[in-house]
Amino acid sequence: MAARKTTAKPNVSPEELTQYYRDMLLIRRFEEKAGQLYGMGLIGGFCHLYIGQEAVVVGLEAAAEEGDKRITSYRDHGHMLACGMDPNGVMAELTGREGGYSKGKGGSMHMFSREKHFYGGHGIVGAQVPLGAGLAFADKYKGNGRVTFTYFGDGAANQGQVYETFNMAALWELPVVFVIENNQYAMGTAMKRSTSTPDIYHRGNAFGIPGEMVDGMDVLAVKAAGEKAVKHCRAGKGPYILEIKTYRYRGHSMSDPAKYRTREEVSKMREERDPIDHVREMLVQGGHASEEDLKAIDKEIKAVVNASAEFARESPEPALDELWTDIYAEAAD
């Protein structure tokens, strides 16, 4: 890990920093395990890993309050773990089992938790953006002070519905943070081949939405930006855009050979900008954790992840009559 500025005055305590380390490591190890289970044929279909982007969700969750909502695309495992959903339930959904969050009927791209205010998991690029604004609309209607984090990719940022939503969110002053996870690629298309201007967050200017670029490999920078955005929304000033520069180490999905970028580009990122190494270093250098402490955390996380994989293999497939349930909701009366 070469020269990198660590935030001058960390906006966190050593305990919090340790927690972020733990949360990011959980995502990384979980995703590695998911990749492994995919390789064994236990997970099918599309499976989009979040490795490399961990600081984005962990930093923003650190800026959220209980009751705030989040919604994202199909690259959703990290978001679910970061908002406190059970790794067992997530992994079992990946394997299509009864114990999964959607009883095996949603899969990697479609998971939800009302309890944790996680609204999916959406497979259509960009569709979650108006949905997220709609969640914020509901909160504003109810006047409950909640904020919705609406995540989408650099590729999704070229969808028309995103700008339809920017317009209405600004017009109606909806409490929504638009989080552009700019990992610089949409499948095999580098951003500069798809996007007319280099900075996506500037597009908010056209709608009067403030925004900023954030270093997404630095969890503290993300947290600080998140706090600012949330404050803006909670003050009733309408939406805010965070364009978070990040990087995915793995292919777009499990079946992507990633030939559109060099191996050097990836390894440079991994070696110089890894968000987990960054926090690890801060912990060690600041004297907040010893190598032993960190090893203990690693071990603990590994156990959680292994248990989730075990659960996901043991949980039975859904009963066949599940095919016919959850198509219509019953009237409550």
Place this chain on the structure above:
Amino acid sequence: MPTEILMPALSPTMEEGTLAKWLVKEGDTVTAGDVIAEIETDKATMEFEAVDEGVMGKILVTEGTQNVAVNTPIAVLVEEGEEVPDLARDQALAAQPAEPAAQPAAAAPEPAAPAKVEAARPEPDWPDGTKTKKQTVREALRDAMAEEMRRDGDVFLMGEEVAEYQGAYKISQGLLDEFGSKRVIDTPITEHGFTGIGVGAAFGGLRPIVEFMTFNFAMQAMDQIINSAAKTLYMSGGQMGCPIVFRGPSGAAARVGAQHSQDYAAWYAHIPGLKVAMPYSASDAKGLLKSAIRDPNPVIFLENEILYGRSFDVPMLEDFTVPLGKARIWREGSDVTIVSFGIGMTYALEAAEKLAEEGIEAEVIDLRCLRPIDTATVIASVQKTNRCVTVEEGWPVASIGNYISATLMQQAFDWLDAPVINVTGKDVPMPYAANLERHALVTTPEVIEAAKQVCYR
């Protein structure tokens, strides 16, 4: 403990692949994330990363080997200083193929609709002696929304021109005055976006009514209606209900050409997760819309511009609702069953009057809803008349009439004395010229002709 590295599945369809190249050799130290091999799948050459750390103990499958089945052990990883285990195991022994998935029991080709309904009886939807008043469909729709908005503060209306302009077709007249701009919301012209916002608001616990100026424009929002509103309950294992009503006129108005004249009944009826209502009369417009607003599911509510100004008897009841999924028998008859819905009912009823003059008694059924669809009432009627004609404005291919015909063939074959005839709009985009448009639409003479044909008269 030594760890076996297995041949990975690297695409959704991969069953075997070629181990193209090893990038490590025995004795090398590897850490998680290191690329250790290149593997050719059915689609591409992929890099294969280690997930565990250790020392390459033994390479079991040499590079260049083809047709290596997924899950075959290809190498063994050991811990630093650990002995490479004696690999007596037969390397050729590929991993056991996964057990074939249990075949699902043959599923009945039934639509995923709530429990079966009993056949309708030819009675009005209100108790004997109830006072009625004449109301237009337009007024009935407005009253339905107003009553439900009074009843539930979470119900709101959004759409283009619904508030200050009072509705492009004046359906929302007076609602802004009564409920204010928080609950009656003018949107920009941005169907995809505001439909998504409506669906999100429904996920967030509100009960939106989304008005489309006409359903022609909802095609821009089709993705949100189907992929987000209709499917999310299922994809979430029952967690994310979406109580929302999408309403507006569908079908031909008059002389507005192909892009503004289309009947969407069959489109939406196709989708599990949606309910679809298409009223003809004012009382049904009112009663069904109130039920739709209360329903915990997404409901497509297809109105008709030509019917907006027609008057019908509407019961003067404090809270009049009509259940979704129940047909209404408008006219009893013994010779032929005419099944229709929406504006098709105009032709069906007119044809029945004319047929009666010629001694043919037609039973006329208004389906009122296309999902759930009340086939029980149709079947019961056909068991009496033995003949059936369907009438709809939409196109003939994959129409509602096709579905009714197929259902009758499967469930009432022995009662049918003639093939069912589907009277539909013509299979062309809607023309502008007055004479051509008239021909493109269903006509009453066509319905009469079809009825006579199934009666062999």
